[in-house]
Amino acid sequence: MADLSQYTLPNSTDVCLLDCITAFKNLNDREKKYAHHISQASWYGGLIVLVQTSPESPGIFLLLQKMFRAQPVNELKNLATELGLSTEEIDALLIYAAGFYSNMGNYKSFGDSKFIPNLPKEKFEAMVYGSVAGKTDPVGMKALWNAVSDRMYSLEDRQRELGLGEKGTTSYFSSNCDLQDAEVAQEFLIAKNLSAYNTRLFKKCTQGSGEVEYEVRLASAETGCSGAMPGCPEDILGTHKFTPKGWSTPAIFHVTRGDYSKLMDLVAKNLEKAKGAVANANEEKMLSEYIISFTTGSLPAHKEGSRYWIKNKGPVVETYIGFIESYRDPFGVRGEFEGFVAVVNKEMSAKFGQLVEKAEQLLGLLPWTAAYEKDKFLRPDFTSLDVLTFGGSGIPAGINIPNYNEIRQDEGFKNVSLGNVLTSGYKDTKVTFLSDKDKELYTKLKIPSFEVQVGLHELLGHGSGKLFNEDENGKLNFDIESVKHTETGEKITSWYKAGETWESKFSTIAPTYEECRAECVGIYLCLSTDALRIFGHEEKDGDDIIYINWLNMVRAGLLALEFYSPETRAWRQAHMNARFVILRVLLEAGEDLVTVKKITGEDGNPDIRITLDRSKILSVGKPAIGDFLRKLQVYKATADVEAGKKMYDTYSDVHDNEEPHFISLREIVLARKQPRKMFVQHNTSLCEDGSIGLQSYEASPAGLIQSWVDRFPSTDVDEIIQELWQKDKPYFE
Numbered sequence: 001m002a003d004l005s006q007y008t009l010p011n012s013t014d015v016c017l018l019d020c021i022t023a024f025k026n027l028n029d030r031e032k033k034y035a036h037h038i039s040q041a042s043w044y045g046g047l048i049v050l051v052q053t054s055p056e057s058p059g060i061f062l063l064l065q066k067m068f069r070a071q072p073v074n075e076l077k078n079l080a081t082e083l084g085l086s087t088e089e090i091d092a093l094l095i096y097a098a099g100f101y102s103n104m105g106n107y108k109s110f111g112d113s114k115f116i117p118n119l120p121k122e123k124f125e126a127m128v129y130g131s132v133a134g135k136t137d138p139v140g141m142k143a144l145w146n147a148v149s150d151r152m153y154s155l156e157d158r159q160r161e162l163g164l165g166e167k168g169t170t171s172y173f174s175s176n177c178d179l180q181d182a183e184v185a186q187e188f189l190i191a192k193n194l195s196a197y198n199t200r201l202f203k204k205c206t207q208g209s210g211e212v213e214y215e216v217r218l219a220s221a222e223t224g225c226s227g228a229m230p231g232c233p234e235d236i237l238g239t240h241k242f243t244p245k246g247w248s249t250p251a252i253f254h255v256t257r258g259d260y261s262k263l264m265d266l267v268a269k270n271l272e273k274a275k276g277a278v279a280n281a282n283e284e285k286m287l288s289e290y291i292i293s294f295t296t297g298s299l300p301a302h303k304e305g306s307r308y309w310i311k312n313k314g315p316v317v318e319t320y321i322g323f324i325e326s327y328r329d330p331f332g333v334r335g336e337f338e339g340f341v342a343v344v345n346k347e348m349s350a351k352f353g354q355l356v357e358k359a360e361q362l363l364g365l366l367p368w369t370a371a372y373e374k375d376k377f378l379r380p381d382f383t384s385l386d387v388l389t390f391g392g393s394g395i396p397a398g399i400n401i402p403n404y405n406e407i408r409q410d411e412g413f414k415n416v417s418l419g420n421v422l423t424s425g426y427k428d429t430k431v432t433f434l435s436d437k438d439k440e441l442y443t444k445l446k447i448p449s450f451e452v453q454v455g456l457h458e459l460l461g462h463g464s465g466k467l468f469n470e471d472e473n474g475k476l477n478f479d480i481e482s483v484k485h486t487e488t489g490e491k492i493t494s495w496y497k498a499g500e501t502w503e504s505k506f507s508t509i510a511p512t513y514e515e516c517r518a519e520c521v522g523i524y525l526c527l528s529t530d531a532l533r534i535f536g537h538e539e540k541d542g543d544d545i546i547y548i549n550w551l552n553m554v555r556a557g558l559l560a561l562e563f564y565s566p567e568t569r570a571w572r573q574a575h576m577n578a579r580f581v582i583l584r585v586l587l588e589a590g591e592d593l594v595t596v597k598k599i600t601g602e603d604g605n606p607d608i609r610i611t612l613d614r615s616k617i618l619s620v621g622k623p624a625i626g627d628f629l630r631k632l633q634v635y636k637a638t639a640d641v642e643a644g645k646k647m648y649d650t651y652s653d654v655h656d657n658e659e660p661h662f663i664s665l666r667e668i669v670l671a672r673k674q675p676r677k678m679f680v681q682h683n684t685s686l687c688e689d690g691s692i693g694l695q696s697y698e699a700s701p702a703g704l705i706q707s708w709v710d711r712f713p714s715t716d717v718d719e720i721i722q723e724l725w726q727k728d729k730p731y732f733e
Contacts, residue, residue, distance in 0.1 A: 006670060007155055008118035009099045011091040013675040016424040017699040018395070020682055023343035023386040024694050030277050031317050032692035035341050036684040037274035038319045039389035042339025043711055044266040045321060046104060046391025048219070049337055051260060051724050052171050052200075052328070053105030053162075053393065054114075055732035056151035058725035060106055062718055063128065063144050064097050068709050070133035073702040083126045085119065091701075092118035093127065098701035101708045102394075102678040106152065107169075109394030110676055111563045112162040112328065112572040114169075116153050125149065157567070164330035167568050172329050174202040174731035182331040184244045185214060186507065188253050190499050194236055195299045197335040198323040200259060202731050213252040219323065219337075220297030221265035223258030230292055231300025257297040262720045267321070267339075268294045282312040290321060306402040310412045313381050318342050318416060320401055325511075326503060327574045328393070332510045333503045335403075338392030345419045348384030348451075352417065354534045355455050356382050362456075362525055363464055367626040368633050371483045374466050378412035382459055386420040388682060395679055397421050398454040400462035400518075405502050409467060415458040417451070425677050426450055432672050433555060433608045442548055449549040452535050453522040460525055461518025465633050469496035486634050496639045505639050512571065513648055516578035517636065520629040523553055523582075527622060547614045550621065554594055554612050557583025561666040562673050564654050571652060581651040582625070587660075589624035591616060596660040598668070606668045680704045683711055 027035065050057040067076070073094065080090045096117040103109045106116070117124050125145060128134050134141045151159070161168045165178035173182065185201050194216075204213040218229075225237045237257065241250040268291045278284045289305030292298060302322050309320065319342070323335030355362075356379050363373060387395065398417045402408065426447055431439045468478045476495065483492055496505065503510045525531050526549050532542040560576035560583075571577035586594045593616045601607030613620075635644030656663040680703050683695040695710060697703035712718075 003670075004116075004118075004155075007114055007116050007160065008092070009095045009115050010675045011088060011095055011118070013095055013099070014429060014677045015098065015699050015701055015704055016677050016679055017697070017703075018387055018390075018420055018424060018679045018681050020343060020386045020388045020420060021694065021696060023345070024388060024682070024684075027316065027343065029691065031279070032684075034274055034277035034279070034283075035317050035319075035343070035388055036686065036692045037270050037277065038317075038321065038339070039341045039391075039684050041267045041270035041274070042319075042321055042341060042389050042391035044263055044270065044391075044717075045337050045339050047717065047721065048260045048263055049104035049393045050721065051728065052336055053103075053107055054151075054169055054171055055175075055728065056148050057100075057105035057107075057171075058721045059144060059148035060100060060152055062721055062725075063141075063148060064100060064705075065709070065712065065718060066133045066137075066141065066144070067128065067131050068097070068705050069713070070131060070136065073705055076127070076131060079130055080127060083123070083130055085123055085127070089119040089123060093124065094701040094705065098678055098704040101704060104393045107162050108676070109328075109392075110573055111576075112168075113563075113565075114155070114160050116155065121149060121153050161565060161568070161570075161572050162328060162330065163568065163570065167570060168330070170330050171728070171732070172200050172331075172334050175733070176205075177201060177203045179331075181214070182507075184247075184251060185216065185253075186331070186333065186504055187244050188214075188240070188242045188251070189216070190504055191242065192236055192240070192255075193233060193499055194255070196333040196504075197326070198293075198297065198299055198302075199334060211249065211252055213254065215254045215256060217259040218255070218257040218297035219259045219264055219294075220257040221261055221268055221295045222297065223256075223261050225254065225256045227257075227296070229257070229296045229298040231298050231304070260724065262723070264294045266720075271321075279315060279317075280312065282308045283315070286312065293322070303402070303404050303407060306404065306407060307411060309402070310380070310407070310414060314344070314383070316344055318344065318383060318385055320399075324401065324403060326403070327511045330508070332507045336393060338390070340387060340391070341389040342385030342387045342416070342418065345384040345386055348417065348419055349382070351535055352382040352384060352415070352455055352459070355459055355531070356380065358530055358534060359459060359463075362460055362528060362531055365525060365528055366460075366464060366521065366633075367524070367630040368465075368486060371478060372466055372486070372633055372637050373464065374409060375477075377463075378410075380412055380414050380459070380463065382415040382417075382455070384417045384419040387418050388684070390679075390681065395421050395425070397426065397450070398458045400458040405467060408463075413463060415455075415463065417454050417458065421679075422447060422451060422454070425679065430674055432674070433558060433610050434551070435609065435611070438551065438611075441544060442551065445544055445548040446552060448535070448537070449526075449545045449552060452526050452532065452537070452545060453519075453549050453552075455535070456525045456531060457518045457522040461521035462514070464521060465517070466637055467496055467502060468492060468637050468639070469500075470498060472498045485638070486630055492638055494638045494640050500639065502636065505641055506636070506644065509645055509648055512574035512577040512581075512652075513632065513636070513644065515575050516581050516648070517629065517632045519553065519575075519578050519582060520625050520632065523550055524622065524625050524629060526550075527618065543614075546617065547612070550614075550617055551610075551612045553579060553582055554586060555610055557581075557586075558596060558608065558610060558665070559669060559673070561654065561662060561669045564666065566654070566663060566666070569654075577652055580654070581648065584651045585624055585628045586621060589620050591620050593617075593620040593624075596665070598660070598665065605671070607672070608665055608668050678704060680707055683707060 286308035293301035321339035560580040
């Protein structure tokens with residue numbers, strides 16, 4: 001029987017306002033219109049995440065929208081009291097709804113585990129039927145409840161977390177797909193020079209013939225299996241026979257487009273409106289390419305738009321939109337939709353600008369030779385932004401984009417640090433597993449130390465390191481005669497062939513492996529006095545920042561155990577897997593650099609105490625992280641999946657074979673875990689006089705719910721979600 005407390009959201013979960021009022025007021029009218037229209041595109045596109053997350057998420061969204069749109073939260077609370085719900089149960093209902101909206105589905109965006117309502121099913125049902133929505137449309141609401149309620153509350157093994165095949169639930173693949181199907185599809189996509197970023201995979205078996213059929217469905221406003229897709233092979237749409245390696249008979253692949261068609265159309269139309277308020281030609285060309293991509297399904301067009309985005313240096317309103325991060329695809333190659341709009345914070349951006357100026361100098365400190373670094377560091381835009389809109393499943397603290405390695409390596413990239421996310425979302429309400437002395441310094445310096453880590457992680461972590469590759473003409477981008485493997489001293493024998501990418505080669509471990517590499521760069525380079533000075537930290541203050549940054553990483557490695565599933569022996573979150581790996585590396589370094597001990601807490605219950613010997617960070621910690629970081633880079637650079645995966649899997653393994661017995665410690669971590677904060681975001685609106693207004697909300701579950709009601713006040717979007725939901729149902733039954 002599952003421990004229900006691990007699958008419900010505590011009523012004590014903090015809700016924070018992602019405040020962007022001052023930044024928005026400082027925009028001129030044109031900038032506000034630009035921000036508004038791209039915000040609209042981001043919100044409509046963000047609804048795609050419902051379909052990407054779980055089969056039931058679109059239906060739950062419809063249920064909540066209909067309930068809360070029909071009457072205010074206060075009226076629903078009064079109804080709940082009349083129906084006999086306790087105060088705790090009313091709060092649980094609101095927290096569930098707020099959590100669902102925050103995660104754009106019923107699985108945590110950070111952790112990929114399912115959450116269910118923390119009140120009896122029959123009481124939730126009574127609320128549905130007793131609400132104004134339930135009384136106005138009793139047949140429709142009953143049908144909706146019956147369609148989603150079982151899955152909403154189900155904690156069957158396969159439905160507890162996101163995963164592929166028997167390991168979990170996913171909507172990136174039909175329910176009959178497993179790892180082999182994902183590998184076969186990837187082999188086909190590489191052969192056809194088609195990216196998986198904006199696709200989903202559905203498996204069909206032809207009766208009698210024994211042939212396996214797949215549908216590769218691309219996201220686009222246009223539908224069907226014919227038509228132009230700029231930059232893509234002309235004959236890619238349609239039916240293909242393809243024989244995977246080791247197969248005696250071919251598989252049939254139908255490449256179609258039109259996934260999320262009506263939502264993609266709304267995204268494109270709002271971007272078209274934004275073109276009337278651009279600041280320059282780069283923004284106009286960027287939006288034009290995005291519109292082509294979202295209309296036709298062409299990922300090359302999105303790449304082209306990203307190139308113009310890189311060229312658009314220092315905009316007042318920064319934005320990015322599309323199928324971006326691949327963390328939640330169990331195979332690690334399909335992107336989740338996200339779109340954001342943010343306003344530049346000039347003071348913090350100035351510090352990041354200084355970091356960019358020092359980038360080449362700091363890159364020289366990394367523990368690999370120049371041959372393993374990019375031929376030329378392409379200085380990116382690096383800004384601190386206050387988020388106005390973030391449509392998607394969760395809001396990060398920093399981003400390094402685009403994720404297309406051929407662009408990142410040869411043409412450039414951008415880094416953004418999301419300042420109001422850092423200041424409002426990363427304040428610990430309760431600090432666990434540290435001594436009282438460490439807690440005091442940690443509380444004081446966590447945010448400033450994390451600002452340093454985010455800057456180094458994004459700019460010099462994700463922005464560093466060369467990939468050795470061979471182009472279509474057989475030309476290598478490195479000198480095979482002179483460049484030696486750092487670990488063997490021999491010539492390089494493996495690299496990326498034409499058509500292969502970092503994601504396609506390392507697939508399932510690529511997201512967490514890369515996050516680990518970037519985190520290691522952050523803690524390694526924060527030891528540089530030059531890096532610390534940029535952020536205003538010198539001498540004793542700088543030493544304290546180093547200590548808290550390393551201590552935070554060690555503590556995060558322990559907290560990461562919440563995101564490991566012993567039943568499936570799988571990690572559910574890329575960043576937390578990475579931080580656990582770093583903890584293992586630092587423990588392996590020995591000399592009591594890091595200790596993790598089980599103790600009895602002040603409350604008499606089992607507790608854990610983490611200690612980091614700050615006097616040994618330079619002498620023991622730095623060489624340990626340096627050696628590990630070098631191996632991460634070398635295996636990545638040389639496409640050595642076998643060696644890289646073997647090493648990474650070893651450090652990722654959670655077991656009780658030796659001290660500190662992580663499986664046992666996991667129970668304590670779970671018992672003392674703190675809920676992840678939720679964010680209430682503003683809404684923008686087009687006023688009758690043509691100006692753009694900004695609506696703010698209280699930082700509470702009710703405020704968060706109301707923001708979503710106001711975001712989609714009409715039932716038009718309900719019909720689109722209903723259609724998408726019904727269309728996909730057969731693939732997940």
